[in-house]
Amino acid sequence: MSTESNIELSAVLGRLADVLQTRLPANGGDPATSYAAKLFAKGPDGFLKKIGEEATELVMASKDGQNDRIIAETADLWFHCLLALTYYGLRPEDVFAELARREGLSGLVEKANRKPS
């Protein structure tokens, strides 16, 4: 992916996170006019249930091999994950930082280095 696409990706997610911040109950989010505020008003169970549903819908779309649905369901899943981040006081930048930390580290190597719990 080009640097320009990376910048646009983080800008879109950052703008969306800013909007979702305004939908929190503590910031006056109105469930009557906002889908995000409506979910936040239900507490974590509202958006956590949606994350499970959207993940399942993405699996089904992928199994069907329909790219337009895979894109739409991934967007729904990312959106609901952003609701969770926002609710817990986190930002997409926190996730970018974690992915950056993992850059170049094979998942196989990382798993082999894990301490037994």
Ligand SMILES: N=c1c2ncn([C@@H]3O[C@H](COP(=O)(O)OP(=O)(O)OP(=O)(O)O)[C@@H](O)[C@H]3O)c2ncn1[C@@H]1O[C@H](COP(=O)(O)O)[C@@H](O)[C@H]1O
């Ligand atoms: N990106 C999104 C976005 N993606 C998905 N959705 C909503 O997420 C829901 C997805 O649920 P489903 O597909 O299961 O549809 P549904 O069956 O109608 O949903 P449920 O009634 O079962 O919850 C739909 O209501 C979508 O409209 C989104 N709603 C809002 N946004 C962004 O969030 C911003 C704030 O939205 P509001 O809080 O509604 O103002 C908007 O300006 C957009 O930028």
